[in-house]
Amino acid sequence: DAKTTQPPSMDCAEGRAANLPCNHSTISGNEYVYWYRQIHSQGPQYIIHGLKNNETNEMASLIITEDRKSSTLILPHATLRDTAVYYCIVRESNFGNEKLTFGTGTRLTIIP
Amino acid sequence: ETGVTQTPRHLVMGMTNKKSLKCEQHLGHNAMYWYKQSAKKPLELMFVYNFKEQTENNSVPSRFSPECPNSSHLFLHLHTLQPEDSALYLCASSRGTATDTQYFGPGTRLTVL
Numbered sequence: 001d002a003k004t005t006q007p008p009s010m011d012c013a014e015g016r017a018a019n020l021p022c023n024h025s026t027i028s029g030n031e032y033v034y035w036y037r038q039i040h041s042q043g044p045q046y047i048i049h050g051l052k053n054n055e056t057n058e059m060a061s062l063i064i065t066e067d068r069k070s071s072t073l074i075l076p077h078a079t080l081r082d083t084a085v086y087y088c089i090v091r092e093s094n095f096g097n098e099k100l101t102f103g104t105g106t107r108l109t110i111i112p
Numbered sequence: 113e114t115g116v117t118q119t120p121r122h123l124v125m126g127m128t129n130k131k132s133l134k135c136e137q138h139l140g141h142n143a144m145y146w147y148k149q150s151a152k153k154p155l156e157l158m159f160v161y162n163f164k165e166q167t168e169n170n171s172v173p174s175r176f177s178p179e180c181p182n183s184s185h186l187f188l189h190l191h192t193l194q195p196e197d198s199a200l201y202l203c204a205s206s207r208g209t210a211t212d213t214q215y216f217g218p219g220t221r222l223t224v225l
Contacts, residue, residue: 034213043114043202043216044155100214102155 003027004088009107018075020106022088025069032091033064034100035073037084037108044087044102047073083110115139116217118203124223125193133188133220135203143209144186146178147202149219155202161186162209193224 005023012018024033032051036044048055048062050071055062061074075082087105115138125131137144146158160168161180175197177189186203200219206212 041200041219041221043116043118043204043219045114046213046215049213100155100157104154 003031003090003101004103006086006088006103006106008104009109011109011111012075012078013111014080015077018078018082018108018110020073020075020086020088020108021070022073023070024088024090027068027090028092030092033062033068033071034089034091035060035062036087036089036100036102037082038087038105039081039084045084047086078108078110080110080112082108084108114215114217116203116205116215118201118217118220120220121218122221122223124225125190126225127193127195129190129193131190133190133201133203133222135186135188135205135217137184137186137203137205137215137217139205139207139215141205141207141215142183143206143212144180144183145204145206145214146186146188147204147216149200149202150196151199159188160209167209190222193222195224198222198224 034049035047038044048060050062064071085105085107087102117136119134143162147155149155157170158172159178164180175192179187202219203217204214206214
């Protein structure tokens, strides 16, 4: 079972920042937070991941709360091509846990 | 373009057919995965290969038979499928297992008639 809770859908205006929340209140100390997105009928695309520090790359920023029970993915200037389902996943760092357990994600729609 | 390719992109087959899905990764990774995504359901892990050895079979029916001849190629052989096996089949690869990031191919859309 997925260990995360996300809103089923969100809208964001084109050009604005899209902030996607994720709750993972049962996360343990050795679990990473991963974000993927899936554009309709394509394979999931890796976005970013982190353990406890905030992370930023060319696609997005990941803000993890100090208690690590929730996080927010930020797309700083959303475009129409960012319309997709966004998945927040917690994943153990122990060897042998190869699974990415996908939940139902958040369907983000960018409005022109 | 993630460096993981899958062929064919679309496949329609009858329940008595035998077909194979192919995945190739150009990333120098050692681990490869098959996932299934049915309509309105989350992705489900099917198989994991690490250094050509199968390390996980997630209770997948025997009508699905994986093959990993080397670290760059992964096949999924299909035989006597059912209509409920219609789904998007996704291949992924990672440098190792554990926390290494998985990169996905575009998927094969399979329809079983």
